[in-house]
Amino acid sequence: MERNLLKFIWQNSRLKQIWLLVVIIASMPLYFITLELPKQIVNGPIQGDGFSGAGATQPFLRLPLPFAEQLFGREIILFDGFQFDRLTMLFALGFLFLAAVIANGWFKLYMNTYKGKLGESLLRQLRYTLLDRVLRYRVARFRNLKGAEAASVIKDEVEPLGEFVGDAFSLPIFLGGQAITGLLFLFLQSVYFGLLTIAIVGLQVWLIPRLRRKLIQLGRQRQLQARRLSGQVAETVEMAPDIHVNDMSNFTRARHFGLLSTILNIRFELYQRKFLVKYINNLLMQFLSFLFYVLGGYFVITGRLDIGQLVAVIAAYKDLPGPIKGLIDYDQLRLINEARYEQTVDSFRDDGLLPTSVQDMAGKPVAPLKDGFQIDRATLEDETGRVVLENLSMRIAPSERVAIVTHGDDAARTAANVLCAALARLTSPLAGTIALDGTSLDNLPESVTGRRVAYVDANSFFPAGTIRDNLTMVLKNQPVGLDVETHGIGKVKNGMLQGEPPGEDLDWIDLATLGIADGDAFARHVREVLEISGLSLQIQDLGLRGTVDPEANPAFCDKIVEVRREFRDNAASFGVEGIVEPFHPDRYNDQATVGENLLFGTARMPAWEPDGLPTNPVLLSILDRHELRGRLQDMGMRIAEARIELFGDLAPDSKIFETVADVTFEEVARLKEMMARLRMAGRQTPEGAASRGAAKKDKALTDKEELLRIAFGYCEAQSRFGVVDEEIKAAVLAARANVREVVAEMEAAPVFFHDPDRYNPTATVLDNILLGRISSSVVDGKERVLAAVQELISRTGISNGLLDAGLDFEMGNGGRRLSEMQRQKLRVARALIKKPDIIIFNEVLGAMDAAGRRDIMNRILDRPLLSDEDWNPGLVAVLLDDELAARFDRTIIYRNATLREEAVETGQDAAESAAPAGDTEGAKDNAHAK
Structure with missing residues (x-):
């Protein structure tokens, strides 16, 4: 790749850069007009210069032929213009100034938009090229390559280059043109002001870049240290288990803090020098402003300069520091980006890159091996x-x-x-x-x-994605039907990868090369490959714990409803009769929590999730209507007291906490604090927020809400504290009916109620089959039910649909939601699937x-x-x-x-x-x- 940034930009965008230069040159006359018109407005209509008496007129838009007197000895008028009186001339010049400002602004808008698109296009191509180089590294290079550092370069470090690309040639010409136009205008008004401006500006141009050289070095050091920090953070994430197991967290903090301190020192010195340079630059410009006001006032008082010229000079000077400062800043920006670009090129330099031809798409099917x-x-x-x-x-x-x-x-x-x-x-x-x-x-x-x-x-x-994505990824070699010859991908010109790759949304799996006729045959191929690699049952198990959209797969969901009925009707033949207590709209389910019995469905909105019920205003109003809120709070208090009595004297490392669900030492300690507050208040719960310890969400609950949370999460069959009696069950069932009525009136139902004849899209496939809760009192009840479900699945022929549901399971970053054994099996399946x-x-x-x-x-x-x-x-x-x-x-x-x-x-x-x-x-x- 070309190491010189300006050459690199010119080689890859010369035609667009030339067009930008043409637009800039075309905008310069308008800029001069915006400087000239204020002087004409002040001297002409405002001060009356040229308007000798009442009714006097002057030509507007009079156009003489330039240099006519020198060439032909007389003035030649191309257009006599329009004769306007003083007031009309004021409005005419004013509107002409407004038009010039609008046109000049449009030029700037067009140039900035064009530069932005140009910069982002070249940045995209540069990133694409750098990614291509990473893909062409030989495997030995990856052993010493930190992925986070490479990602930091491609994502963050080259980002400013996109902003600089459009300005690389156009900005100095644009700012230089404005500065020259402004200086020319100053010279036309006063030679002294022109010379004075050139002297001060020349000092700035000489001094400021020299003061900023150290800033470039500091910026480069900061960038290298930031890259190291990115690599260290990625290492910490990858080795997090080792850090916790070996008590290395404090050393890791110290390691990170040392690097952060180095970055802080570099940045602090950078800020000191940066603002010192800015102070000197501003001081020189303000000193020039002081001279303009003092000398300009002196020239006006002594009659060497009229007031209109002074106003025009000051207006021109007001616009002049911008271009001058911009040119100085451009020089710094150029040096910074050149250093950044050189570092990027050095980071991705590799003389052992694979040739681009090695990774070219095949234009025809790859023939089977003959000799091996x-x-x-x-x-x-x-x-x-x-x-x-x-x-x-x-x-x-x-x-x-x-x-x-x-x-x-x-x-x-x-x-x-x-x-x-x-x-x-x-x-x-x-x-x-x-x-x-x-x-x-x-x-x-x-x-x-x-x-x-x-x-x-x-x-x-x-990589993160579904099992299906990772299984079939090895088949995505080339889009089906792509004409490689006309697409023109993979050619390198001027250090840049040319052409755009085909979109990832195309069909990348060519079934014909696999000898597979259609999608159904491919699905059978996938199932057989998973069976050979020992993954079928495990993926079906993931499918049982996943959800399926009925709109996307209505036939499968209808089949699940049929399986549900068969499971209930033939529970005895499966050996699970009485183990699953089904949901019934008119009965309280003893194996479910109070909250589950109250809703009798699954939530579609966060406010109706179990954690949101204690603060759900609709549900609370229903509880008040049935005088149930206070009774549930009393229940929550009794549950809390029972848990404190049972577990309050245990040590933090007691093994009992490992065997009891939803009860931890921290939970018990928090309950003790809450009960102490309640006793001190005479059971009048405070409205202030109470700490929720490990259970704390985005918003802490009050003690009243905490008691409701405990009651909603209580299941009598599991805890057996004797707090749910028949009276409570009847009240919950009455409130349940009211919940159904209120939800039915809502435009968007926040709860999907249990229905034996409908598939629940918010529940898992297993919950849809059972439509109930497994009894906690039956030994090995869960295992027996799951075995029966697996047998029923194989008998009813929904294994394929369940397998498809499991293939949509999200594996997580690095596939960590699967076990190591499952991931190894999946690699075997990937080898088999491409035949x-x-x-x-x-x-x-x-x-x-x-x-x-x-x-x-x-x-x-x-x-x-x-x-x-x-x-x-x-x-x-x-x-x-x-x-x-x-x-x-x-x-x-x-x-x-x-x-x-x-x-x-x-x-x-x-x-x-x-x-x-x-x-x-x-x-x-x-x-x-x-």
Whole structure:
């Protein structure tokens, strides 16, 4: 990339910059007119110059031919103009001045808008180019690259460049043109004022940039430290579990504070110098203003200058500091942005970038592999630079299954890991070659290796998004039907990536290349891949805990209602009769809380959520109508006293708090404080807000509201404090009917009431099936109900719909809402879904137990891999379970710094055979293990 910022801008926007210059030059005459007209207005109509008597007139808009007297010896008039008297001339000149001001302002508006669009366009292209360079880094570069620092450069540090691009050439010309026009006007009024202005301005132009040089250096230091801070914060977020586990939080604070203090010192010195320069600059301009008033007044008094000229001079001078100061500021802005741009170029400089052709979109379908991998005399090193494999030669054909057995030996595992990484072109050999179908991997486009080869290792990071997004992301190689030749993407010109990429909203999954006919066939493919990788039931479980929009999937929601009826009608056959207490509009559900019984539905608005009920004015008015608010507050007080009596004397680290739901040491301490306030007030609860401790939300609750919150969250079947009697139940049922009536009159219902014949879009799929609460008194009741639900799902054929619901589960940042085991399974599924010719498994599924891992690997080793499809991919697997080697076509073992094909010994001798020849220490270790 071009290191000089001005050259970079000119190369990538020269035509637009030239147009801006044309517009600026066209605006200069208007600017001169706005300076000239005030003098004519004051001297002419106001002072009466040229109007000798009553009824005298002067021409308006009279246009003489410029330089006519010099060329033709006489004045030539192009237009005689209009004869106006003094008052009419005042209005005519005034409106002409207004028109000139409006036109001049329009020029500025157009130029600023055009510059803004130009700057943002080039900024977008620059960011796009920097992101492209990151994508073209070789994998080794990423080991030393902090993602937060790269993101900080692309997002924040280049942001000011977008503002500077439009001003790079146009601003100095525009400001210079205004300054020259103003100086020319001053010279025309008074040579003395012109010379005086040039002297002061010249001093400013010479002095101020020199004072600001240190500011550039400080700005560069501040930028580097801010980049370091961004990297440190990202590291802290990533290692947060280690910080808490190892009590490193205080050291981390100290580490951050030290860097923040460095930034503070740099910024303070920057501010000191910045405002000192501003003070000197303003002082020089005000000193010039002082001279204008004193000398101008002297010239008017002595008759050397008329009052109109003085007014025009002062007006011109008033506008002059802006352009002069702007030119001085532009010089500083240029230096700052040049330093910023050079730092950016240096940050993204990499002589080992992948050629753009490697990542070009394929213009045609990628043909299946024929010969597979050919490794000839390759030498490979690990991340530390230590050679782990020498003179390695090997052939791996498509459809061939090759196992690499390590017997748990560290050297063997490292060598196998490096080989797999090299086959996936994550690293390159120091010597020799690794080819695929006769072409070196370094020269192959990623469209070949990315589609015909799959690689899976222990890494389990996923970007934020749904399971479906992350599963199908590997299929999004090129938009369907895109004409690569005419699109013109990926060409680099003047250091910038040219063209715009296709939109992400296009159809990026080409089913034809997968040999899949339509969307239904693709859905079957996804389901089978998830079944092989062991994810189907787990994703169905996520679907049970998710919600489904009935408008988007009405058939599935209708089926759930049918499943609900079958679950209730056949509860006995499932062995769960009496375990689930269903919701009934005329009955109190003992397994639900008081608040759930009162609403008899799920909230659609925050005010009707459980935390919002104590302050919900509509609900409180209903409670008052049924004289229920005070009774619920008394209930809340009794519940609080019971909890204090049971848990008040326990230590903070008592194990009992771990076994009791919704009761913590902090909660009990808060209840003690509240009850003490109530006793002191004689049970007259104060209106002041009481602290809610860990349960505190955006707004603290009063003690009255706190008591209601406790009562609303109470379930008699779980706590058994004996505070919910038949009288309370009857009152709650009466209030429930009133709630339904009030909500029915609202324009937008805030509650979706339980209805056995309707699907509830605000409840989970599981809650929709049960439409009730599982009894807390039945041992293993929840497990028995879930097992029955899973059996019913498989019988009724809604597994597919449930799987689709689970695929829409949001995985969170890094996929952390899934377990490590689930994320590893998902990586296996991603390798299978694109149907490659060769799959490389590098010690996969290490988070699973051995039996589960072997079960998945055995399914992958079965032929054909997918039912009804003749797809038999080759496998290269670094095994965690050596006994699986018997199912592979070939077995590779690490010996004498290389990998060799050998038969794998089984039984107790396997450990001894793993030790290299002559390695007596290794033999002793293996014998000890035996």
